[in-house]
Amino acid sequence: MTKLDAAIVGLGMTDMGKVYGRTGTQFAVEAIGKAAADAGLKVSDIDGLLVNYGLTRAVGMPLAADLGLRNLSVLSEIQAYGSSAGVMVMQAAAAVASGQATAVACVFSDVPLTEGKRAGATYSDPKNRLHPGFLGMPAGGGLLGPNVGYALAARRHMDKYGTTSEQFGHIAISTRKWAELNPIAQMRTPLTMEDHQESRYIVDPLHLFDCCLVSNGAIAVIVTSGEKARDLAKPPVYLHGGAQCHPGYIDERDSEFGLVSGAKLSGERAFKMAGVTVDQIGVREIYDCYTYTTLITLEDYGFCAKGEGGALAESGALAPGGSLPTNTGGGQLSGYYMWGMTPLSEAVIQGRGEGGERQVADNDYILVSGNGGVLQHHATLILSPHPKEA
Amino acid sequence: MSAENMLPVQRDDASAAFFDAAAEGRLLVHQCPQGHLFAPQISTCPRCQSTELSWSEASGRATLASYAVINRRGQSELPVAIVELDEGPWIRMQLQDVSTGDLKVGLPLQIRFAAPEGGEPLPYAVPA
Numbered sequence: 001m002t003k004l005d006a007a008i009v010g011l012g013m014t015d016m017g018k019v020y021g022r023t024g025t026q027f028a029v030e031a032i033g034k035a036a037a038d039a040g041l042k043v044s045d046i047d048g049l050l051v052n053y054g055l056t057r058a059v060g061m062p063l064a065a066d067l068g069l070r071n072l073s074v075l076s077e078i079q080a081y082g083s084s085a086g087v088m089v090m091q092a093a094a095a096v097a098s099g100q101a102t103a104v105a106c107v108f109s110d111v112p113l114t115e116g117k118r119a120g121a122t123y124s125d126p127k128n129r130l131h132p133g134f135l136g137m138p139a140g141g142g143l144l145g146p147n148v149g150y151a152l153a154a155r156r157h158m159d160k161y162g163t164t165s166e167q168f169g170h171i172a173i174s175t176r177k178w179a180e181l182n183p184i185a186q187m188r189t190p191l192t193m194e195d196h197q198e199s200r201y202i203v204d205p206l207h208l209f210d211c212c213l214v215s216n217g218a219i220a221v222i223v224t225s226g227e228k229a230r231d232l233a234k235p236p237v238y239l240h241g242g243a244q245c246h247p248g249y250i251d252e253r254d255s256e257f258g259l260v261s262g263a264k265l266s267g268e269r270a271f272k273m274a275g276v277t278v279d280q281i282g283v284r285e286i287y288d289c290y291t292y293t294t295l296i297t298l299e300d301y302g303f304c305a306k307g308e309g310g311a312l313a314e315s316g317a318l319a320p321g322g323s324l325p326t327n328t329g330g331g332q333l334s335g336y337y338m339w340g341m342t343p344l345s346e347a348v349i350q351g352r353g354e355g356g357e358r359q360v361a362d363n364d365y366i367l368v369s370g371n372g373g374v375l376q377h378h379a380t381l382i383l384s385p386h387p388k389e390a
Numbered sequence: 391m392s393a394e395n396m397l398p399v400q401r402d403d404a405s406a407a408f409f410d411a412a413a414e415g416r417l418l419v420h421q422c423p424q425g426h427l428f429a430p431q432i433s434t435c436p437r438c439q440s441t442e443l444s445w446s447e448a449s450g451r452a453t454l455a456s457y458a459v460i461n462r463r464g465q466s467e468l469p470v471a472i473v474e475l476d477e478g479p480w481i482r483m484q485l486q487d488v489s490t491g492d493l494k495v496g497l498p499l500q501i502r503f504a505a506p507e508g509g510e511p512l513p514y515a516v517p518a
Contacts, residue, residue, distance in 0.1 A: 133402035134431035140399035140512045141484040142460060142468050151458035152472050152482070159456070159495040204459035204467075204490070250436045251429045251480035257472075258456065 004273075006093035007229035007236035008221050008383070009103075010039030011348045016217030016336040017186045020115045024058020027218035028109035029066050035220040040233025041103060043067055046222070048074030048101035050092060052084040054110025054339060055122060059218075063107070074101045081372025082287055083244065083262075084108065085340025086379025090242040092223035102224060108341040109218035119214040120147070120202070146289070147211065149374035151203035154292035156258030158205060160307070163295065165205055167310030169196035171291040172209045172333055174319035179330025181320065181358035186213055187334040210291040212332035219341035221348065226387055237351035240365070241274025241382035243267075247375065261293075262378025263300035263369060270380035274365070274388075278302040281382075282362030283350050284324060285343035287371040288331040294318075297369050298326070301380075325360045340370035340379065351385050392486060395468055398509025404433060407445055409510040412503045417513060419479050421446040429479035451476040452515060454497040459490050473499060473515050487516040 012034030014027050028051070036043045049072055053059045060077050064070075074095050080087045085108060092104035112122040124145030130136045143149075157163050172191060179185035191209060199208035229236035245266035249257040271277065278301060288294040295309035303324060304312040312318070318326035329335045329346035336342060347368045349355050363385060370379040401409045408430050411418045420428050420443045422435035427446060434441050455474040459467050469485040483501075485493070498518035503511040 130397055130399065132400040133405035134408075136399040137405075137431065137512060138482040140397045140506070140509065141470065141482070141514060142395055142397075143470050143482050143484070148458060148460060148470060152456045152470075155456045155458055155495075200463075201459065201461040203461065206458075251432065251472075253474055253478045253480075255480065 004093040004097050004239055004242065005226040005388070006096050006223055007226045007238045008089070008348050009224050009229045009232045009234060009236055010035035010041065010222035011345060012036070012038055012220045013345060014217045016184070016215045016338060017213070018113055019216045020113070022111070024053070024056065024109040024111050024218070025063060025066050027111070027216070028059045028063055028107045028220070031109065031218035031220035032067060032105050032107055035105060035222045038234060039222050041222065043069070046103050046105045047072055048092060048095055048104030050074070050088040050104060050106045051077045052079065052088060052108045052339070053077065054108060055112045056110055058111045059107070059109040074104055080377045080379070082289065082339050083370035083372040083377040083379035085344045086242060086368065086370040086381050087244060089221065089223060089239065089344070089381055090379070093239050093242065096223060096225045102228060104223045105220055106223065107218060107220040108339050111216045112214050113216045120145070123214065146374060147203045147206060150290045150292060151206045153258035153375060154205055154290065157292065157296060160259055161310070163310040165197065165207065166193065167313045168210050168291040168295065169193050170313040171294050171318065172196050174313070174316070174322070175288065175327045175331045175333045177319050178328050178358055179334035181356070182329045182335060185330035185335040186215065187330065206290060206292070212289045213337045215337040217336065217338060219338045219345050221344065235352045235385060237348050237383050237385060238387050239381060240276070240384050240388045241270040241272070243269030243273060243380050245269070245378045249376070257375065261296050261300050261371065261375050263297045263380065266378045266380040267301040270382050274382040276365050276382060281365050281367045283328060283347070283360045283366040284326040285347040285366065285368045286327055286331070287340060287343055287369045288327055288333050289371065291333065293371055294327065297371065301367065320358065328355060328358050328360060343368045343370070344381070347383050351383050353385070393504035393506040395484060396504060396506040396509070396512055398506045399512060401510050411445070411447070412511040412513065415503055417448045417450050417501050418445040419448045419475065419477060427477050427479060429481055448475050448477050450501040451518065452499040452501055454493065454495055454499055455480060456495065457485065457493045469493060471515060473501070481513060483512070484514045485516070486514050
């Protein structure tokens with residue numbers, strides 16, 4: 001599957017964040033309606049639907065009926081956690097490239113926030129985690145939720161490479177600077193190193209400002225063939241490369257857990273398919289569930305040498321005006337948390353040149369990452385406003 | 391020995407023998423016919439995919455592979471770890487009887503067990 005003639009032609013985003021009183025299905029219907037309108041299509045033109053439910057399993061295949069979509073040629077729920085957005089786009093691209101469908105909607109929708117409850121409560125609620133037997137054993141010992149898993153991963157990186165909390169802080173700060181330029185970002189007040197260092201630990205070594213937001217809402221994209229894309233309402237954003245890597249860490253001595261992520265092989269495969277090198281990437285939209293995730297992902301893609309992610313963050317290269325613009329919409333740390341749809345949506349905006357004051361001039365190649373579980377799942381997309389030469 | 395920061399976990403068929411041994415203070419790991427040892431929570435040998443597993447008693451000696459400290463607002467902080475058994479497998483568990491300032495990768499540990507009320511005995515680690 002080295003030739004995927006496909007493009008993203010529609011993007012639909014609901015209000016996101018502390019938006020209460022709406023179901024996952026209602027959010028998803030709105031996002032898909034907006035994505036279709038954005039592309040200049042009617043919802044009834046959609047003949048493929050891929051659905052990624054989030055933590056609350058708020059949406060699924062029955063969404064097709066809510067949209068009034070009958071006789072679909074493609075319909076599936078996709079679940080690869082934070083890598084799902086990339087996986088959906090690749091599956092949609094394969095479907096349109098092979099003639100199985102002509103316009104495939106890919107949607108993520110979730111409603112983890114409940115009014116009056118702490119944002120993290122859903123993600124670390126023992127009721128959601130305390131399975132019987134070995135599955136429940138870590139939770140029984142207090143290791144609840146993803147914060148703990150990522151803290152343990154980050155500590156390995158710090159121990160082996162000397163990465164520091166201040167270096168994570170630089171990522172939080174540069175990402176916030178981008179968010180200040182994005183009207184729909186949830187966190188837009190300037191962040192200082194002092195703010196970062198003095199914010200409470202969620203799980204040491206991760207401070208509050210090392211962790212992403214939690215948001216209600218939905219985002220959808222529509223994928224068509226590159227040929228069809230040229231006749232639609234918005235400038236197409238073409239798929240040049242896409243690949244996954246699911247490392248399959250084994251829990252034992254010499255595991256690379258925390259040290260090397262799926263970005264390494266997924267990136268190599270995607271670069272190869274796109275026929276580009278890391279130096280040609282102008283915009284990086286990295287899945288940033290934690291500052292640490294941004295750091296290790298950039299390292300593994302080859303934007304710096306292994307172990308030098310901290311120094312890269314410190315250098316200012318990732319911030320507005322820097323040489324390696326990264327997470328230009330404020331990412332999941334400061335923008336909005338829609339799993340893999342966060343980096344993908346900003347990549348589409350940048351690819352169309354619709355980034356306003358945060359638009360990066362060199363948008364020829366845009367790298368999008370998705371990361372799921374605690375580093376167990378990774379997807380990479382390489383997008384461009386220019387069609388891929390056959 | 392303290393289970394005050396633990397939540398009760400019920401046994402299932404796959405974990406029954408492990409918890410029976412844990413009640414006697416013995417730590418079991420999985421072993422396949424070729425002698426590969428792996429963590430109790432893994433149910434198929436990751437090297438040869440054998441499911442003909444037996445239990446092997448581990449020494450209970452381990453080292454700290456990674457650690458983190460959970461800030462439980464309004465309660466004491468809780469150190470947790472990836473513990474590397476001397477035999478090789480990793481198990482994630484809480485740490486006790488250690489001050490967080492003394493935590494460092496490679497710290498020698500000993501595995502113990504504590505049973506929260508209404509649940510099976512769970513492993514935790516203390517400095518050796």
